[in-house]
Amino acid sequence: MKYFTQNWYREMQVNGFLTFPDSKEDWEESLNWINEDGTSYIEMLQAELEWRKDDLLTLLPAPFHPYILDGSLKTKYPSKELRRMAEEWNKNYQSRSHDLSKQYMEQFEEIKEQLPSQVLEIHTKSLHDGEVLSFSSTESTITLTIAGTSVGWYDTNVRLTFSDIEKSSIPEQLEGSWWLYDEIYKTETGFELHVLFDCPLCELMIQARELKIETV
Template sequence: MWNLTKQAKEKFSRCNTLPIHESDEDWEFSLRQAKEEGEDLISRLKEELEEVKGVLLQTLPDRFLPYVKNGTLNHPTLPKSVREDYLQWMREADKEFEHILDAAHEQTANAVTFLSKEVQDVFEESLHDSTIERIEQEGDTLHLYINTDGGFSSKALIQFTFENVMAEEFEVPLEVGHWIIYYELQKTNDGFAFRVLFEGPDSEWTIFMRNLEARYYYRPGLYTLLHHEEKLEETLFVDYMAQLNQDDRYWLHTPHVTCAFQSITEPITLENGKLEVTQNDVIVTVGNKSYTYDLEEVNPIQFIYTDVYEDPYAHLDEPLPMDEIEGAALCDNLEMQVRAWNTMYANPLELAEIINRVLTKMTITEENEMIASVYANHFYNEGILTKDVIEKYRSLID
């Protein structure tokens, strides 16, 4: 029996159709902000309610329906008791779905113990927000390539191999581009079953197989650095390859083929194919098949993967000497700031005096308020903050 179903996801979504402000203070802030910006907030709220009215009338308990019909459910005049009741109902719906996700996670954690280390490695991190990049069918074996860019896994590309597939269940056939939201893996009497809930299109897909294998690849650390610095587009393919670690192995993964590199220095060669980067195209030839990719549509650097994880920001975790921490934490050099705060975060008791001095001198702004809250709460829970510092950060401490 599955914990995860499309129906459960849809119920959760319907219960969150119309979020509302949780306090009088929130309403006061929104009304004040709308007035300052010249926005007709009340009219906008009426429009938002009208757009989802049909769903609300089918979903909400009867006690809330009068406030849907008279248009006040998301209005500041909604009675406080009704507001709190509605918010509590939404929280209970959230908890119900969280329990479903927890049960699915528990099933998955149990099932992977019967599978290879590679599969276990993949499921140690989340597949949420990853997408289907490539699908290959060979008899009763299905190869699924998952791209996790923008997701939550350090593994940038995952190749699932579903062996001895016995059955598939779906509303919409599996296609490249399907966006993974939730999933559950189960151990069955004769193998395994894997269910995925997709967004865009909203669909459910389940596959039953004798065995599941996995391979995974990482982006080179250089790729991550260039991406964050927004320099990928201006970096030439040959220059990029020349900067990679020559001792590591690399693969070319395109939407159609996978080839290992034989050499990443000039001339760049593949073990089982040919790669050519012209002024306008990337041309990959494997056997008697050739694939051409327009450089205006793709960057060939995005096709490069390795099996070695490189943290391009590992140096930011290197602790600073004690006599440099305070100055670095308050300076304009972002990397020095990060190293200083990482050092303090990891050693709160030893550096309590410095931490309190830094927090006293620090100016809280709209830009740094969120990170200031994270650090203030961490140091407060460690019990090292002085009364003056606690008072200064009182509004940020949970």
């Protein structure tokens, strides 16, 4: 991935996590929330903070680190200073993310008329949030079956068959992963597709000449 990388996606998750209640009243109301399994609101925040700790320490600047290390980043009502830092970081991230998407779309607009029609459909109809149901390959083909989603391409499953494979990089654990974001490039003989998957977070690359799409 040249644009929508694993680090970009991790930053997106930090951006979503780094939000606070609008008011003290909202915070106090949230404290009364209990999950179905008996987990309290604070316990849920503590667990998520621990799960995201490495990314938070890596991606957020040093002034955030004391809040992360002592566990108070999300488990206490934020000070004005913490809220200000979070708003500035989120604003910066959103600006960078917008610029990145714009850069990708500009290069895509330059090549889209040169792409095979079914390759173009991956971009225009989206497979976002589709689960990989199966994967198989031969020397010259790669086949992926993706579950349909209500927010993505089809509400039925889709089989993608790439043929005349010239180059590929396939994650070890692909079945069960979720299609997040994709990038498409023109090559001299065909196209190159990059896909970012989650669960686990990984990247796929396929360089091929042809793509056949079928509903199954």
